[in-house]
Amino acid sequence: MITDRSKAPLPKEEIDFHLPRIEKFKLPNGLKILFVEKNNLPIIHFNLVLNAGSKFDPDGKNGLAQLTSMLLDEGTKTKNALDIDDEFESLGTVFNIAIDHDSIYLSMLSLMENLDNSLSLFAEILTEPAFNDSDFEREHRKLSTQILQLKDQPSYIADSIFESVIFNGTPYSFPVMGTDITTKNLVNKDVIEYYNSKFVPDDACLVVVGNISTELLTEKLKDAFKSWSGNNSPNSQLLKPGEEHAKIYIFDKPGSPQSEIRIGNLCEPRDEKFYYSKKVVNTILGGQFSSRINLNLREDKGYTYGAHSSFYYNKLHGYFTVATAVETKNTVPAVKEILKELSAIHEGIRDDEIAFAKSYLIRKYPAMFDSYSKIASNLTTLHVYDLPPQYFENFIQNIEATEINELIAAAKNNIKTDKLSIVLIGDKTSLLENLSEEIEAEIIEVDHYGNSIH
Amino acid sequence: MNDILNINYYKETLDNGLDVILYDDKSIPLTAVNLWYKVGSANEKPGKTGFAHLFEHMMFQGSENVSKEMHFRYIQEAGGSLNGSTSFDRTNYYETLPSNFLELALWLESDRMGLLLPALTQEKLTNQKEVVMNERRQRYENQPYGMAWELLFSNLFNDKHPYHWPTIGWMKDIENFQLEDVRNFFKTYYLPNNTSLIIGGDFEHEQALDLVKKYFGDFKSNSDIPKINFEQEQLDEVIRIDHEDDVQLPRLYLAWHSDKLYGKDDAVLDVLSEILSGSKNTRLYRTLVYEKQIAQDVSCFQYSANLQGMFIIIATAKPGVELHTIREEIFSEIEKIVEANIEDREIQKARNSVKSSYIYSLQNLSTLVDHMNNYNCNLNEPNSFIFDLNRYEQIKKIHIINSIEKYLDKPFVELHIIPKKK
Numbered sequence: 048m049i050t051d052r053s054k055a056p057l058p059k060e061e062i063d064f065h066l067p068r069i070e071k072f073k074l075p076n077g078l079k080i081l082f083v084e085k086n087n088l089p090i091i092h093f094n095l096v097l098n099a100g101s102k103f104d105p106d107g108k109n110g111l112a113q114l115t116s117m118l119l120d121e122g123t124k125t126k127n128a129l130d131i132d133d134e135f136e137s138l139g140t141v142f143n144i145a146i147d148h149d150s151i152y153l154s155m156l157s158l159m160e161n162l163d164n165s166l167s168l169f170a171e172i173l174t175e176p177a178f179n180d181s182d183f184e185r186e187h188r189k190l191s192t193q194i195l196q197l198k199d200q201p202s203y204i205a206d207s208i209f210e211s212v213i214f215n216g217t218p219y220s221f222p223v224m225g226t227d228i229t230t231k232n233l234v235n236k237d238v239i240e241y242y243n244s245k246f247v248p249d250d251a252c253l254v255v256v257g258n259i260s261t262e263l264l265t266e267k268l269k270d271a272f273k274s275w276s277g278n279n280s281p282n283s284q285l286l287k288p289g290e291e292h293a294k295i296y297i298f299d300k301p302g303s304p305q306s307e308i309r310i311g312n313l314c315e316p317r318d319e320k321f322y323y324s325k326k327v328v329n330t331i332l333g334g335q336f337s338s339r340i341n342l343n344l345r346e347d348k349g350y351t352y353g354a355h356s357s358f359y360y361n362k363l364h365g366y367f368t369v370a371t372a373v374e375t376k377n378t379v380p381a382v383k384e385i386l387k388e389l390s391a392i393h394e395g396i397r398d399d400e401i402a403f404a405k406s407y408l409i410r411k412y413p414a415m416f417d418s419y420s421k422i423a424s425n426l427t428t429l430h431v432y433d434l435p436p437q438y439f440e441n442f443i444q445n446i447e448a449t450e451i452n453e454l455i456a457a458a459k460n461n462i463k464t465d466k467l468s469i470v471l472i473g474d475k476t477s478l479l480e481n482l483s484e485e486i487e488a489e490i491i492e493v494d495h496y497g498n499s500i501h
Numbered sequence: 502m503n504d505i506l507n508i509n510y511y512k513e514t515l516d517n518g519l520d521v522i523l524y525d526d527k528s529i530p531l532t533a534v535n536l537w538y539k540v541g542s543a544n545e546k547p548g549k550t551g552f553a554h555l556f557e558h559m560m561f562q563g564s565e566n567v568s569k570e571m572h573f574r575y576i577q578e579a580g581g582s583l584n585g586s587t588s589f590d591r592t593n594y595y596e597t598l599p600s601n602f603l604e605l606a607l608w609l610e611s612d613r614m615g616l617l618l619p620a621l622t623q624e625k626l627t628n629q630k631e632v633v634m635n636e637r638r639q640r641y642e643n644q645p646y647g648m649a650w651e652l653l654f655s656n657l658f659n660d661k662h663p664y665h666w667p668t669i670g671w672m673k674d675i676e677n678f679q680l681e682d683v684r685n686f687f688k689t690y691y692l693p694n695n696t697s698l699i700i701g702g703d704f705e706h707e708q709a710l711d712l713v714k715k716y717f718g719d720f721k722s723n724s725d726i727p728k729i730n731f732e733q734e735q736l737d738e739v740i741r742i743d744h745e746d747d748v749q750l751p752r753l754y755l756a757w758h759s760d761k762l763y764g765k766d767d768a769v770l771d772v773l774s775e776i777l778s779g780s781k782n783t784r785l786y787r788t789l790v791y792e793k794q795i796a797q798d799v800s801c802f803q804y805s806a807n808l809q810g811m812f813i814i815i816a817t818a819k820p821g822v823e824l825h826t827i828r829e830e831i832f833s834e835i836e837k838i839v840e841a842n843i844e845d846r847e848i849q850k851a852r853n854s855v856k857s858s859y860i861y862s863l864q865n866l867s868t869l870v871d872h873m874n875n876y877n878c879n880l881n882e883p884n885s886f887i888f889d890l891n892r893y894e895q896i897k898k899i900h901i902i903n904s905i906e907k908y909l910d911k912p913f914v915e916l917h918i919i920p921k922k923k
Contacts, residue, residue, distance in 0.1 A: 049719065050715050050716060052565070055575055062530035062600055088863055088864055090860065128791065129781055132782050136854050137849070139856060141857075141861070158857055185791070188794065196750060196797070300747070303643060304643050305635070305638045305643040336577065345632055346632075347628070349629075349630075349635070350635070352638075372638075403577075406580070407580060410578075410579055410581075413529065413599060414582065
C-alpha cells in the first residue's frame with residue numbers, strides 16, 4: 048500500500064493542559080515568595096529579583112549596579128571567591144547573577160539532596176558580602192576591560208546606540224555596564240552604599256520552583272533569610288525620554304562585511320489592555336520565522352540570515368525594534384524593505400494571518416511551562432511587570448479576543464512610521480553613497496554610546 | 502539518584518534500516534521528534550565544502566507535498582518549535598509540538614527525507630546560498646575573533662583531512678554550489694539506513710509505531726554510503742599563526758590533537774579541562790584571572806568528534822599584557838599538574854558538576870531526546886547516561902598525568918589573534 052501524503056494530517060483531539068498552581072506568600076522580613084511545586088525531578092530552581100537595576104545608578108556613576116552585582120559573590124565574611132565557587136561546584140549547584148536596567152537577579156539550580164547547603168550559601172552571599180578592597184580592584188578592572196571588549200561587538204554597539212537614542216535623557220539611555228568615563232572613578236565605598244540601600248527584602252521577590260512542599264519550603268526560607276532585613280528608600284521620580292524624531296544614526300566600522308540595523312521607536316508601556324494586540328501584530332510582522340519581515344528579507348531577497356521585530360518592555364516603558372544584519376551592499380535596500388513592511392502593517396492584516404498568529408501563540412502556550420527553569424522565568428515576569436494574579440489563566444482567551452480593528456490600532460499607535468530612529472553599524476563610506484538619495488531623514492554620525500561626533 | 506538517569510525506551514530497526522526509538526513521558530502534553538542523519542561536513546570533499554550545512558537550510562524549503570515556507574508554518578501553526586544543526590559528523594533536525602500533532606511532524610519529516618528532490622529548484626538554492634553567505638558573514642566574518650575556528654582546524658588538520666574545513670564551508674565553495682552536486686549529496690546520505698529517529702514525550706506507543714511505519718516504511722535503503730577515508734593526523738612541529746582582527750585585545754589559542762568522542766581518554770581530558778578552567782578555583786583561572794590578573798578570561802575544553810578530538814585552551818590578554826606571558830603561565834601550570842599532585846577534591850568536583858548537569862538536562866524533553874540520539878548513533882544504546890557517568894567515576898590522578906604526557910606534550914597549533922594596527 049502506498050501512503051497518501053498529499054494532505055497534512057489533522058490533529059487528534061485537543062490536549063488537556065493544566066497550568067501549575069502558583070502559591071504566593073510573604074516572609075516576616077517582607078520578602079515576597081512566588082512558588083510552584085513540581086515533583087518530576089529531584090531539583091529546585093530559585094530566582095531572587097532585587098529592585099536594584101542600573102536605572103538606579105547615581106548620576107555620573109553608571110555601571111555601579113553592574114559592579115555591585117559582580118562583587119557580590121566575590122567574598123563573604125568567612126569565604127573568598129574561590130571558596131564560594133568551590134562549594135557550589137562540589138554541590139553540583141549552578142549559581143548565577145544577572146542584571147538589567149530594572150533589576151538584579153540571583154538565580155540558583157540545586158539538587159534537592161543538597162538544598163540545605165545550597166540555600167545557606169546563597170543566603171550568605173546575599174546578606175554577608177565582604178566587599179574587600181582587593182576584590183573591588185580586581186572586579187573594577189574586569190568591568191573596564193569588558194566595556195573595552197564590547198566595542199568589538201557590532202550587535203551590542205547597535206543595541207546600545209538605539210537605546211541611548213530612544214531613551215534620551217533618562218537612566219535607561221545608559222548601558223547597564225556603564226561607559227569608560229562613568230565607571231572610571233567608581234570606588235568601593237560606592238558599592239557598599241549601593242548594596243546597603245538597594246539589597247533589601249521589602250521590595251524583592253523570590254521565585255521558587257521545586258520538588259518540595261509549601262510548608263517545608265517556608266520553614267527553610269524563614270531560617271535561611273532570618274538575618275536579612277531593611278526597607279528600600281522611595282525612589283526619586285524618573286525622567287521622561289525626550290521627543291523622538293525620524294533620524295538615521297551611523298556608527299562607522301570601516302571595511303565591515305555587514306551592517307547591523309536597528310529601526311524602531313518608543314511605544315505604550317506594558318499594560319493589560321493593549322499587550323495582547325501588540326503581541327498578535329508583532330507575530331505577524333516580525334515575531335517568528337514565518338513573519339512578513341523575515342520572509343521578505345531572508346526567504347525572498349536573501350539579504351540576511353534572519354530578521355525579526357519585537358515589542359520590548361521595561362518597568363516604565365515599551366519600545367518597538369526591528370533588528371537584522373545584512374551584507375554591506377544590501378543595507379539601504381534592506382532598510383527600505385523594512386520601512387515598507389512597517390507602513391504596510393498600518394494598512395491591513397489578512398484574516399489568515401490573524402488565524403495563524405493566534406494559533407501559534409495559543410498552541411505553544413503549554414510548552415512555556417515544560418521545565419523548572421521556564422516556569423521560574425514566567426513567575427519572574429509576573430513579578431517584574433506586576434501582572435494580575437489571573438494573568439496566566441486568561442492569556443489564551445485574551446489572545447483569542449483580539450479583533451482586526453484593535454490590531455490595526457495597535458500597529459498605528461505603536462509603530463510610528465514618521466518618528467523612527469534608524470541605527471546602522473557598518474562601513475560609513477559605502478552606506479552614505481546611496482543613503483541620502485533613497486531615504487529622507489537627517490543623518491548623524493555617532494560614537495559607541497550614541498553621542499553625535501560632529 | 503542514578504535511577505532517574507536510567508531511561509526506559511523501546512527501539513526497533515525498520516526493514517529499510519531506520520532506527521526508531523520511543524521514549525515515553527506523559528508528564529506534559531508535548532511530543533518531541535528528533536532525527537540524526539549520520540552526515541556532517543566530514544563527508545564533504547575539498548572544493549565542495551559546506552554541503553552538509555546547506556541541507557540544514559534546504560530541508561526547510563519544502564518537499565513534494567509541502568510547498569516552500571510551509572514546513573515552518575505547519576509546525577508553528579501547531580504551536581511547535583523547530584530547528585536543526587550541523588557538526589563535523591552529523592546533522593540533526595528536531596521539533597517539539599503539542600502531543601496531538603505528532604502525525605503532522607512525522608508527515609513533514611518523512612516528506613523531506615524521501616521526497617525532497619522533486620521540489621528542489623535552482624531558485625530555492627540561489628536564495629539559500631545568499632542566506633548561508635550572510636550567515637557566514639554574521640557568525641564568523643563580522644564577529645570579533647570569528648575567524649579563529651577555521652584557522653585552528655585548517656592548521657591542525659592537513660587539507661586532505663575531513664576536519665580541515667569549517668562546517669559552514671569556505672565562502673568560495675558556497676558561492677559555487679551547483680544544483681546537481683546538491684542532489685547527489687542528498688541521494689548519497691539522506692537515507693533511512695543512515696538515520697536515527699526518536700519520538701519522546703506524550704504519545705500512544707502502538708499508534709506512534711504505526712505512524713512511523715506508515716510514513717517512513719516505504720523509503721528504500723542504500724548500502725553504498727561511502728566511508729570516510731582519512732589518516733590520523735599528527736603534527737611534526739608547532740605551528741604558529743598570527744592573525745589581525747578588528748578587536749581591542751589579543752587572544753591566544755592553543756590546540757592539540759586528542760582522543761575521539763567516547764575514546765579511552767575522552768572523559769579524562771574532559772576532567773582535565775575542568776581542573777584547568779571549569780570554574781573559578783581551578784589552575785588556570787585562579788592563576789591567570791584571579792591572582793596575577795594578566796588575562797580577562799580563560800577557557801579550555803576537550804572537543805571530541807567521531808574521527809579525532811582536539812584539546813583547546815583560549816585566553817584573552819588584559820590590556821597591556823603580551824600573549825607570550827600568558828602562554829608561559831599556561832605551560833607552567835600544566836607542568837605543575839605533572840610534577841606536583843592533583844588533589845582528589847579537584848577530580849571529585851569535576852565529577853559532581855558533570856553528574857548534576859546531566860540531571861538538570863532531564864528537565865527539557867528536547868535536550869533529553871537529542872542526548873539519547875547521540876548515544877544511539879555513537880554507542881548504539883540510547884540509555885547510556887549511567888555508562889557515560891561511569892567513565893568519569895573511574896578516573897584516577899594517574900590517568901590525567903598520562904593524558905597530559907600522551908597528548909599535550911606533542912606539537913600543537915598556536916594562534917594569536919591580534920588587534921589590527923590602526
